[in-house]
Amino acid sequence: MMHDVVRRAQSIAPHLAAHAEQTEKLGRLSEESVRLVREAGVMRLLQPPEYGGHAAHPADFAQAVMEVAKGCGSSGWVCGVGGVHPWELALLDPKVQGEVWGEDPDTWIASPYMPSGVATPADGGYVLKGHWQFSSGTDHCDWIFLGALIGDETGRPAQPVRGLHVVLPRSDYTIVDDSWDVIGLSGTGSKDILVEGAFIPDYRTIKVADVTEGELSADRAGRSETVYKLPFWAMFPLGITSAVIGIAEGALNAHLDYQRDRVTSAGARVREDATALYAISEAAAEIAASRAQLVEGISRLYDQADSGSPITFEDRAVVRRDQVRSAWRAVAAVDEIFARSGGNVVRRDNVLQRFWRDAHVGLQHAIHVPAGAFQAAALTQMGLDPQGPLRAMI
Known part of the structure; x- marks a missing residue:
């Protein structure tokens, strides 16, 4: 339902x-x-x-x-x-x-989570300094999540490296205007953020290691709802890849509307061109497969959490692999239909070009980089346990 x-x-x-x-x-x-x-x-x-x-x-x-x-x-x-x-x-x-x-x-909350600041321990909390990029929708938000590294007494990242997510009110950070000049997803307003010595009380922080583990975080917070037992690196990528797949679906709809009555420069009606119709169906199938794979992966983890079964690193790695692949597959399908839309598709008054630009910029997000996720998933399926950087964002 x-x-x-x-x-x-x-x-x-x-x-x-x-x-x-x-x-x-x-x-x-x-x-x-x-x-x-x-x-x-x-x-x-x-x-x-x-x-x-x-x-x-x-x-x-x-x-x-x-x-x-x-x-x-x-x-x-x-x-x-x-x-x-x-x-x-x-x-x-x-x-x-x-x-x-x-x-x-x-009330809306912005981010980013990239640890682009240092949180130096202070009495009852931390003092935060840093400069972050890519704070999507930040103009419409009154609070923000920021990623940070715990610092030492000199204000530099302490060793071993430990990460925090911290929460700040709008009064404690600065949005850098004119810091979002891009070719796609322009309307996200993903501007830079500056923090220059804000105090963050302990209760407005959570350790990255804690939120990564899913069920442990839910237990600490006293949350019984299943959704809060899921790992961060399943939930955060889900929202981003969902947007990319939705953009691909919007591109497909725009392509269908455009091609329905289009006549080529040679005088041929596109809807009578078997090759063009083949490309449409192939792209539609690929985008539908991307949606299905993304939803199936997060649903599988949800069912595991709901039944009380532990979610292993291998489970997380396989879902991340499939999530990344679904994004790349959907954008590749958009490329196929865009390439068959004729020269006028590049005009600003053709909405397909905006979907095409937005899809490619969405694919640039760090969670869509295949290398680490693919390598980690392959190793886990060999019965090996990836370490170090291969565990990042999984």
């Missing part, structure tokens, strides 16, 4: 599409796009019930993100990234949850 939020996401997609050009020109989501996403409740799918959320199945979250991205790639991306943050906040101290959502459960 389709979740109500997924149904609402479907209904707003055409309206988001109507604002997609404005969103791109603004370099952030249009105010109408923000309103539509808020009212649909996409950002609250993974939020805990006591703050108006659904603690939903992650497959429902993935499908809602895809529906949004079909209409507007930037809106889908912001939902895919930002929609995971309520899931992680549910694993932190209830005090910070109350600070963020106590007055307004529709």
Whole structure:
């Protein structure tokens, strides 16, 4: 049965599409796009019930993100990234949850998680300094998750390296305007963030090692809902890849609309061209396979967590492998149909070119780099235990 939020996401997609050009020109989501996403409740799918959320199945979250991205790639991306943050906040101290959502459960949280700052221990917490890139949707958020390395007494990363995710209010960081000038996903407004000595109390932090383990984090937080027992490196990539696959589905829809009545320069009707129709069906099958593989992977982990079965590193590695592959397969399919859309497809008034640009920029995210995930998955299936960098982001 389709979740109500997924149904609402479907209904707003055409309206988001109507604002997609404005969103791109603004370099952030249009105010109408923000309103539509808020009212649909996409950002609250993974939020805990006591703050108006659904603690939903992650497959429902993935499908809602895809529906949004079909209409507007930037809106889908912001939902895919930002929609995971309520899931992680549910694993932190209830005090910070109350600070963020106590007055307004529709408060949005930004990131990034790249450890581009140093958190130096101080009495009762940490002092944070750093410069982060790629804070998607940050103009619409009042709080932020940031990745950091724990520092030593000199303010440098301590050894052995230990990572934190920390939570800050808008008053404690600076958004760097004019720091997002890109060829795709322009409307995500993924700007730079500066922090210059903000104090972070202990209760607004969580160790990266803790959140990676899934069930242990849920137990510490007193969370019984299955979704909070899943590992971070299954949930965070899910939102991002869902956006890319949704963008690919939007590209396919745009291609179908464009090709239906198109006549080539040679006077041939495309809908009577067997080669063009073959390419459409092949691309559609590849994109559908990407969606199915992504949803199946996270659903398998959810079922394991729900049954009380441990989620092993091999389980995580295989799901990450398939998640990465699904993104690459979907974007390759977009390339195939874009290449068969004729010269006029590159004009700004043809929406397919925006989907094509957005898809490729989405593929550039670090979680879509195949090397580490593929190598780790192969080693685990040989019965070996990858170590060091091969365990990163898995």
